[in-house]
Amino acid sequence: MRNEAINEKSPWQNITEGNQIYEPATSRRFCTGEWRTSTPVYKKDKCRQCLLCVPVCPDSSIPVREGRRQEFDYDHCKGCGICEKVCPFGAIEMKEGK
Amino acid sequence: MAIRERLSGNEAVAYAIRQINPDVMPAFPITPSTEIPQYVANDMANGKIDTEFIHVESEHSAMSAAIGAAAAGARVVTATSSCGMALMWEELYVAASDRLPVVLALVNRALSGPININADHSDSMGARDSGWIQIYAESNQEVYDNFLQAYPIAEHEAVRLPVMICQDGFITSHGVENILLLEDEKVREFVGEYCPAHYLLNADEPMAVGPYAVSAYYMETKRAQREAMIRAKRVILETAERFARLTGRKYGFFEEYRLEDADYAIVIIGSAAGTCKAAVDEIRSATGKKVGLLKIRVFRPFPEEELAMALRDKKAVAVLDRSEMFAAAGGPLGAEVRAALYSVKSRTEFVNYFYGLGGRDITVEDFKEVYRKLEELSKTHEVRDMYAYIGLRE
Ligand code: SF4
Ligand code: SF4
Numbered sequence: 001m002r003n004e005a006i007n008e009k010s011p012w013q014n015i016t017e018g019n020q021i022y023e024p025a026t027s028r029r030f031c032t033g034e035w036r037t038s039t040p041v042y043k044k045d046k047c048r049q050c051l052l053c054v055p056v057c058p059d060s061s062i063p064v065r066e067g068r069r070q071e072f073d074y075d076h077c078k079g080c081g082i083c084e085k086v087c088p089f090g091a092i093e094m095k096e097g098k
Numbered sequence: 099m100a101i102r103e104r105l106s107g108n109e110a111v112a113y114a115i116r117q118i119n120p121d122v123m124p125a126f127p128i129t130p131s132t133e134i135p136q137y138v139a140n141d142m143a144n145g146k147i148d149t150e151f152i153h154v155e156s157e158h159s160a161m162s163a164a165i166g167a168a169a170a171g172a173r174v175v176t177a178t179s180s181c182g183m184a185l186m187w188e189e190l191y192v193a194a195s196d197r198l199p200v201v202l203a204l205v206n207r208a209l210s211g212p213i214n215i216n217a218d219h220s221d222s223m224g225a226r227d228s229g230w231i232q233i234y235a236e237s238n239q240e241v242y243d244n245f246l247q248a249y250p251i252a253e254h255e256a257v258r259l260p261v262m263i264c265q266d267g268f269i270t271s272h273g274v275e276n277i278l279l280l281e282d283e284k285v286r287e288f289v290g291e292y293c294p295a296h297y298l299l300n301a302d303e304p305m306a307v308g309p310y311a312v313s314a315y316y317m318e319t320k321r322a323q324r325e326a327m328i329r330a331k332r333v334i335l336e337t338a339e340r341f342a343r344l345t346g347r348k349y350g351f352f353e354e355y356r357l358e359d360a361d362y363a364i365v366i367i368g369s370a371a372g373t374c375k376a377a378v379d380e381i382r383s384a385t386g387k388k389v390g391l392l393k394i395r396v397f398r399p400f401p402e403e404e405l406a407m408a409l410r411d412k413k414a415v416a417v418l419d420r421s422e423m424f425a426a427a428g429g430p431l432g433a434e435v436r437a438a439l440y441s442v443k444s445r446t447e448f449v450n451y452f453y454g455l456g457g458r459d460i461t462v463e464d465f466k467e468v469y470r471k472l473e474e475l476s477k478t479h480e481v482r483d484m485y486a487y488i489g490l491r492e
Contacts, residue, residue: 008314008315010318011318012317012318012319012321012322012325013322015315015318015319015322017197017258017296017322017326018195018196018197018198018258018307018308018319019308019309019311019315019319020197020296020305020306020307021305021306021309022296022303022305023304023305024304024305026306
């Protein structure tokens with residue numbers, strides 16, 4: 001049984017042996033962003049592209065393209081606020097809610 | 099033609115391991131199982147097998163490495179006893195829920211404290227809820243035979259569960275007995291090659307083992323795990339049948355010794371069954387009284403129905419436990435056999451004894467006394483002590 005066929009409605013008979021997952025990189029499909037209770041907001045005008053926020057994000061939710069950070073990946077950002085603490089230029093602000 | 103030898107229980111397990119030549123053995127020494135990895139290491143050093151030995155710093159790591167190797171696709175063996183298995187506790191459950199067919203040679207020894215190195219079943223009985231198949235032996239021959247059947251059961255596609263092959267510390271592990279061994283080729287043919295359908299080292303199928311299961315999945319996962327344990331019953335019997343065709347030695351969930359026509363039955367696990375058989379024979383030939391024995395071989399999965407049918411019509415049954423569970427009631431075997439009898443509405447009289455804790459001896463005379471008390475109980479119908487002791491100073 002392929003894993004996409006398994007969801008929260010699946011009967012026990014469909015669960016794979018030991019919950020094994022037979023394909024790679026499936027964690028992308030697991031939207032940890034649903035857990036968020038506060039949300040980082042990117043203030044692009046204040047950002048100096050120092051990229052200090054990128055490696056500290058525990059969920060790899062700050063994508064970088066051609067040396068510049070992009071908008072947050074809200075599908076996976078859990079709203080922990082570490083990036084806000086790290087940003088030296090006040091370019092990230094936490095707001096309440098998703 | 100079988101090979102006639104004289105081996106200790108530990109030597110018999112090591113002999114079987116050499117014949118099977120598993121891929122990986124992570125192990126940490128602990129009395130009385132230490133000799134098993136020691137003998138296997140000798141065979142590796144002498145080039146008799148190409149098993150990879152992993153030197154670990156604890157039993158926690160031994161079982162962790164066993165899980166990793168089994169997930170990678172290797173056939174894995176380890177050995178331990180007592181507190182060594184207690185240190186594996188967390189991983190025992192993981193091996194079972196990850197459905198990895200690890201085989202553990204367990205040499206039963208009392209758990210601390212007080213610290214004690216002798217035989218009782220507190221280690222494996224404590225792990226009875228971990229999801230491992232548990233198979234026990236009376237003699238060195240049975241240890242060897244059970245070990246050869248372990249992989250075909252564990253790796254069977256309908257099962258995929260870890261198996262614990264248990265024997266009584268020192269009594270069989272260090273006691274030397276006559277034994278019949280199979281030729282290497284016959285063992286290899288019987289056990290077969292291990293070809294898992296999914297494994298981490300398969301480059302063609304990337305996979306994940308042991309993922310987090312939130313409450314929306316955990317219960318279904320546990321139900322599926324239970325199903326594997328239910329299916330194991332059939333596979334255990336089929337494997338035993340195949341083994342009997344090869345060797346003539348027959349095994350089931352339990353052995354019934356002069357039980358069929360017996361009025362009074364003792365239920366026991368492990369080496370003390372041999373002593374009990376002597377008592378049965380002596381009583382029968384001296385008095386003609388119908389006494390018998392039911393020796394449990396497979397405790398997990400628990401053969402509830404079969405056991406209840408074998409005991410339901412007895413006049414009185416005594417279950418002997420070689421471990422405490424501090425329920426301030428009986429022992430684990432007593433509790434489960436009693437529940438099984440209830441499920442078939444048996445009216446048999448029932449008592450539960452503790453014996454042999456921390457290696458305390460049990461004699462033929464002790465067993466005769468139990469049978470005497472069973473006979474008395476069947477007449478008086480008065481249980482004076484539901485949870486009595488054998489060999490306790492009081
Ligand atoms: S740490 Fe602040 S300034 Fe630096 S890249 Fe991140 S958001 Fe921009
Ligand atoms: S709030 Fe936390 S999870 Fe979200 S982007 Fe910032 S560091 Fe990453």
